[in-house]
Amino acid sequence: MDLEAVRTFAAVAAAGQFQKAAADLRLTQQAVSKRIATLERDLGVRLFTRTPRGAELTIDGQAFLPHARELLRVAERAVGSVRAGRRPLRVDVLASRGAGASLMRGFHGAYPEIDLDVVMLFDVEAAVTAIRSGAVDASFRAVRAPGRPLPEDIASARVLDEPLELLTGPGHALAGARSVTLDQLVGHRIWMPGIVPGTEWAAYYDDLVAEFGLTIEATGPNFGSDVLLDTIADTPALATFMSERTRLVWPAGHDLRRIPVTGPVPVYPHSLLWHRDNPHPALATLRAHLAAVGGGHDAAGTWRPGWVLPD
Template sequence: MDLEAVRTVVAVAEAGQFQKAAADLSITQQAVSKRIAALERALGVRLFTRVPRGVEPTIDGQAFLPHARELLRVAERAVASVRTGRRPLRVDIIASRGAASGLMRGFHHAYPEIDLDVLMLLDIDTAIAAIRSGTVDASFRAVAAPGRPLPEDIESVRVLDEPLQLLTGPGHVLAGARSVTITQLAGHRIWMPGIAPGTEWAAYYDDLVAAFDLTIEATGPNFGSDALLDTIADTPALATFMSEQTRLVWPAGHDLRRIPVTDPTPVYPHSLLWHRDNPHPALATLRTYLANTAAGHGAAGTWVPDWVIPR
């Protein structure tokens, strides 16, 4: 159905005259007549009848008008959903408890007037495909893993280096330490179920193991963070790595310990990715916010794999 003809029907019904409707629509009166006639032929009914002061809807016209108005409202919502600056800014944060989630919560508090859609995409290839298609506007990732260069149309900026901490239960031999050096962790069992092969964090931990002769076990099913915390609390032989800003809640009886790692401190690099031609105005606002508020990167005494883009 021709939406312009539908719009003309509504305009004529509200104006009561073809001439006034034409002026309201900025078209000629002849164009109004042609649109109405074409729609009447398509519907097989008369929509208007002439009266002394102009026109008024017929019975069929009265039945059609509520649906015509709804068609126009639906069309406007459809346009608004994709119109730059009118639709929400869509950002992939990977996980709800991580540093990227905290950064976006801070952005939302700073700019509550900006509509946000927050997504969680597991795989970097999926995230990049979504950025290129416009499904999302930006994604937080560690870039670029070995053999996984970014496409030329994808821009990135490193926004945050997040320190890793050692998480132990109360019975672990290192539980009482105020900090541990990375070399002290050699020979200890570090359990991290759920490291998915081919992901950027799998590449990160592969390099961490190789650089410092660590033992990271990714065995067993991944039942989520609650099950991981239960096991760490009850198993003195196991510890795990946890990013500094990961939000965790555990029962008081677990008595878990978050211990800083030093000399050097392994940090997980978070970069923001976006398409270079993305016109959403809120994307520029987000980038400026991150540049001004994120903790930065490349501090002395920290470690990242050599494949991480430095900027």
């Protein structure tokens, strides 16, 4: 169905005259008549009858009018949803409890007038595909696993180096420590179910293990953070790594301890990815905000994998 013909029909119905509708639409009366004739042919009914006073809706025209108006409203909403500056900024934060979500909460607090859509995409390839297709405007990633460079049309900027912490239960040998060094963790079992081979975080922990001789176990099914916390609380032989900004709540009886890791401080590098040609005006605002609040990167006394892109 020709949307312009529907728009013309609604204009004639409102004006009650072909001539006035033509003036309102800045068309010739002949063009208006042609559009109405085409629409009537497509629908197989007559929409107007000519009268000395102008044009009156037929019964079929009266039935069609509210639907025509709704079609025009839907079309306007559809255009508005993608018009630059009017649709929400869509950002992939990977996980609701992670640093990306924390950074976006801060951005929303600073710019509440900017509409946001927050999504969570598991795989970096899916995130890059979504950026290139326009399904999302930006994504928080580590940028990225060895041997997997970004496409040339995808830009990135480091926005946060997030320290890792050790999470233990009250019975763990290191539970009373104010901080622990990576050397002190050698020989301790660090349980991290859910590490998926081929992901950025798997590559990160592989390098951490290789460089510092740690023991990280990803065995067993991943039943989520609640079961992880229950297990760590009840098992003195196990600890886990937790990013500094990860938001978790556990029962008071668990008495879990978050202990800073030093010597050096292992940091997980978060970057923002976006398409170089993305015109959304709020994207520039987000990038400027993250640059202002993210702090320095590659600070002295920290560690990150060598494959992570520099600033």
